[in-house]
Amino acid sequence: MGIEEFIRRRDEIIDEVGWAVTLVMPAADDSEDGEPIGYTVGLTAHFTDLVLSDRVVRAGTS
Template sequence: MPNTDDFLQRQEQIIDTTGWAVTHVLPTADDPDTTAPFAYTVGLTAHDYPELITAGLPPEVAHSLLNDLARRVYDKAERFTHGQRISDLIAGYDAIIIDGPPTDELLPAMAINRYGREKTRLQQLVWPDREGRFPWDSGYDFDPQAQPLIAQL
């Protein structure tokens, strides 16, 4: 198992090469049900963009979606706004971006440690259920804790 120094060194290499890295936070064997898995970027803050975060998705899916969004931000200077629908990210579904602060459930610790809490802004990629409903919609098909939110729409 790599130690923290190895992890930070690898993260630094990825940020230097790509402009950002994706970090995953997964439930542990000691705490399997109290934390939804989430992933977030580290590195966009250095370029005056919010870090991107998403919750409740398998790590490989979250990683791919965040890389796609980060590429738009970093390579094309695309800016997302609170409530913006994105129709070309998840095949057959819209996703929505929401702005908000870090929360106890969605804490981008590596970004905060790197840039400070006051500089670290977040935008969350929120995904729908199979019927296209979001966590704030009536009838959303998942438990609210499956996809914790940094803010409401």
């Protein structure tokens, strides 16, 4: 999926439900420091957007 298609689909989801979650994965050749993160898009109209990383999730569950 190209970036234009990604943005179009994300915008459709926001139009439908009011917000979306975007997940960013590290590239396969990233060092061990690369961590996936997820963040919300569209919540700021009513709430604070959220950002989550693998490190935060692990720390919160250990």
